[in-house]
Amino acid sequence: MKKIHVIAPSGANPEPQSPFAAIEWFKRQGFEVQNTDCVERRYQRFSGKDAERLSELNQIGKLSGEHLVLAMRGGYGLHRLLPDIEWQQIANAIQNGLQVCGHSDFTVFQLGLLAKTGAVSLAGPMLNYDFGPKESQAEIIPDPLMWKHFQAAIQDRQLDCKVEAQQSYLGKSTAGELTGTLWGGNLTILCSLVGTPYFPAQKQIQGGILFLEDVNEHPYRIERNLMQLLDAGILGSQSAVLLGGFSAYRLFDHDQGYDLHMVFEHLRKRLPEVIPLLTDLPFGHQANKVTLPVGASGKLSYNSSGFVLQSKW
Incomplete structure (x- = not known):
């Protein structure tokens, strides 16, 4: 191409x-x-x-x-x-x-x-x-990682992403392998489409692998959007939730220790235990990002040390 x-x-x-x-x-x-x-x-x-x-x-x-x-x-x-x-x-x-x-x-x-x-x-x-x-x-x-994955996507139509990072929010299963529709994107944008004709139907995303990122949003806004998706039954219908970059926000003295990790911990408590919550996906408003096929079938294998995300479309 x-x-x-x-x-x-x-x-x-x-x-x-x-x-x-x-x-x-x-x-x-x-x-x-x-x-x-x-x-x-x-x-x-x-x-x-x-x-x-x-x-x-x-x-x-x-x-x-x-x-x-x-x-x-x-x-x-x-x-x-x-x-x-x-x-x-x-x-x-x-x-x-x-x-x-x-x-x-x-x-x-x-x-x-x-x-x-x-x-x-x-x-x-x-x-x-x-x-x-x-x-x-x-x-x-x-960024070399970005360019490598971008070329693999546009030339070979494939994704092979390996993340080596400690996973602290896996839930009931500390290791596993699953498949599902890859979908997601910017968290704020995704939430703005819920309830509209432009949000994928339940049958399209049931058992999916949902990836999320955002920028310039304080952790409490991230949490509010995640709670909306949880209470709307969207997060609970996924096979896995992957969290990418949540960047360029500023904490305040008023937060008193409340930060992004607190958000993830609270989500983990409310998310069904069988759904792994994975972090450090290289995707978002950052230089080192992978290219992900929205709507393609993906395969995810994970353990406490990281995960591998693959797709061919």
Whole structure:
């Protein structure tokens, strides 16, 4: 796959240097990069007016299977577009080989696509920050782990992720092996879709392997969202819950020792004991992230020392 088609479906680009540096980096790797004008588009806080962003999104349904569609960045904006996205046309293009990748606000599109069509998309890196520097950086060298897993996803359509980290929240079973549908993404975004037509049906995610991450959210907000998913019966219907990066938050004196680990401990107490709760998945708003197939079947083996997550789609 040597054609990258950039889309900007959410927030406007806040980093003038980042997308252009990323585009040049991809070109040096031998990729043809298309639709690059979108990185300069802006309307209010969005990367263009709603009609512009919707049209761009629906156009990807006409791309060939040689293309990888890569979101520029997250932010906010995709919720506005959901009712008018041509889901089936995009799913047909994916069936013919097209791949679509992003994370953060792009979770909206990924879960909507899964709910409406069952098509697989990629939760992984985006143009800004992952392949281009922030304004404070002179340059960026893409994280080796991220690049390795990204290539495995777009070229071989496979995931083989090994995590070596002590697992303290496994529950009743300290070791096991299971299979299920891989799904998830940004926790806040996922919660915002519960009860809407863009949240996967129970039959699609029953017994699934749910992965979650978030950014700029205090631990109590993380806990509140997890409690919502628990009380809605979503967490309790999974085969496993994988927690990725929860980054860029700040604790306060008022917290008095309450932190992210306290959140995980409380979730472990309420989550059915047969469901393993795993931590340290390299995924989220961080440099070292794997690329995960949303909607594909996955295999998970785990013990107290870590876990292995695999998929082929």
